[in-house]
Amino acid sequence: MTAIQQGEPFWRTDDLYPGLDSAEYTAALSDLRARVTALGELFDALGIVKDNQTADVQGTFEQALTALNELMERQRPTESYAYAFSTDTRSDLAQARISELTTLMQPLSPLITRFQAWLGGLDLDALKQHSELARSHSYVLERARDAAQHQMSPAEEELASELNSSGSAAWGKLHGNLSSLLTGEVGGQRLPITAIRNLASDERAEVRAEAYRVELETWQSAEIALAAAMNGIKGSRNVLNRRRGYTDAVQPTLMGNSIDAQTLAAMQQAVTASFPDFRRYFAAKARRLGHADGRLPWSDLFAPVGEPGREWSYHEAQNFVENSFRRYSDRLGDFAARAFREDWLDVPAREGKRGGAFCMGWKRGESRILLNYSKSLDSVSTLAHELGHGYHNLCLKERTPLQAQTPMTLAETASIFCETIVQGQALGSVTGDERLYVLETSLMGHAQVVVDIHSRFLFESAVFEAREKRDLSPAELCRLMENAQQATYGDALSSLHPYMWAVKPHYYGSSFYNYPYTFGLLFGLGLYARYQHNPDSFRTQYDDLLSRTGMGDAATLAASFGIDTRDEAFWQSSLDVIRANISEYVDLVG
Secondary structure, eight states: OOTTTTTOOOOOOTTTOSOTTSHHHHHHHHHHHHHHHHHHHHHHHHTOSTTOOOSOHHHHHHHHHHHHHHHHHHHHHHHHHHHHHHTBTTOHHHHHHHHHHHHHHTTHHHHHHHHHHHHHTSOHHHHHHHOHHHHHTHHHHHHHHHHHTTOOOHHHHHHHHHHHTTTHHHHHHHHHHHHHHOEEEETTEEEEHHHHHHGGGOSOHHHHHHHHHHHHHHHHHTHHHHHHHHHHHHHHHHHHHHHTTOSSSSHHHHHHTTOOHHHHHHHHHHHHHHHHHHHHHHHHHHHHTTOTTSOBOGGGTTOOOSOOOSOOOHHHHHHHHHHHHHHHOHHHHHHHHHHHHTTOEEEEOOTTBOOSOEEEEOSTTOEEEEEEEOSSHHHHHHHHHHHHHHHHHHHTTTSOTTTTOOOHHHHTHHHHHHHHHHHHHHHTTOOHHHHHHHHHHHHHHHHIIIIIHHHHHHHHHHHHHHHTTSOOOHHHHHHHHHHHHHHHHGGGBSSOOTTHHHHOGGGGSSTTOSHHHHHHHHHHHHHHHHHHHOHHHHHHHHHHHHHTTTSSOHHHHHHTTTOOTTOHHHHHHHHHHHHHHHHHHHHHHO
16 A cells, blocks of 8 residues: 555645756756856946945835845746755755755845845935835844945955855765665664664664664764764854954854844743753663662663554654644634645655654745654644744745745744644643653654754854864864763763764754754743743734744844843743653653
8 A cells, every 4th residue: 555545645846837957947957057147247237235325225225125025036936946845865856956956046145244244334224214125134134234234355265155055065965975875784784874773762772772873983983074074064163253353163153143142141040940850861761671779871862751542643643743733723724734734744654755853934924844744743843843934934924035034933933833723732632651652752853853963052152162272182072072062961861972972963064953953952842831821822923923034033022021031030940841741750750
């Protein structure tokens, strides 16, 4: 029986183009290429360069911004369509189209940098007084002004952009390509590194232990090349940050994530204060798994606990998620029903399909969602999470592409909220070992986002600091990783993972691609607590918040709910939700 016969659909793509090799899609690529060229020519004609005061500032601004929005509007479906096929790792055509898109869109980045530099020299308050378009894009202008203060000369910025593909991006590609080729032997069978890591959740302790040992050996075999990639990326980032006038490697990420240093400090203080509570969870899990000393080996960190109780067919998951959403609001329930009805989801796991799950924008207000569904409660939660991203896209429907640009800190708001709705419904109907299983599924994820993510932040901070002086050897990277894990997990673990720096691709892409996950989780939990306190007034405010996530910084948006992101007490209240689950988990373990 096929996956479709089992009720697990593939996503629909023919509502955009007939195929990747169709005349229609080829024409869309040509149109996009022409628009990128035309935007550069327009900027030249309008005199959009740093410190150039044009005669008609308002007219120049409105013409340039409109053209940029129109280009980005065309870019989204064209790119999404190619990505919908690139999830089949065996599709050479899809990979070729992605490469073609990357090349043709490369000139856009320096054009945006150039536009920001020009905006940085304007009297933005005066511009907003006279232009409704400027007022509606006020936050876009503020971010451009801030970015302009940290730009090198136009020639240097253009050079940095051109060198990226053969510099940091190439090092990142090396990490991805090399990692995908790594294999190791577990139980007499040679497996790719991804399959070895998946054995961390195997029911058999001896399999988990062997997989952990083999995984470390496998990463060690590639440590020289991966350390070179890490040094290359962090070294070049240090140089660019210094030339752009940033005080440290964290500062530019704060701007990109629409938060300030006070917010990050308050959140991380609350996170650090929660570590003793998470260690109670780790100790209880260790006892449940038979470790008399109450310490958990790394190989058991993702071990299953409790009994799943039942399998969830995809059809059952659809009904459960839709009904759970309707308990919150009809609009959310109707959204889920439409996504299911119109085949927005690529559901079944299959050979050649990329792993994991994600949601991407499609048409305005529409999304496409990739899953690798496994009939588990965890997959049900993932379904709810990704639909939350889709609901966020719906709320952004009436915004321009520039208004809709959402930082990672706020991008997880709706997904965490929807996942929490479903997990709450699941907990309400189970007892005993099945309840323990549901709690374990939730706490395992929360421990990663709160505890492990902070270890990654500490590690990356240490690498950036040390890399200012010289290259770091693989042994030094391992030592910094262990120091960071020791600082967060404490004595809860009896073994660590020194090669986690080699595992996580985030280190080889954007800087500090870690703490925004913690922000997203805790902000989403904090909003859910507000919803429980006053459901009726919350719903309207919430949709408005989701529609404005690209139109204000996190502190301003949160203030509409009476939330002060710079106050540690808010983050503590979010963590209290997790603490309650930890206490129940400990009691159930006994």
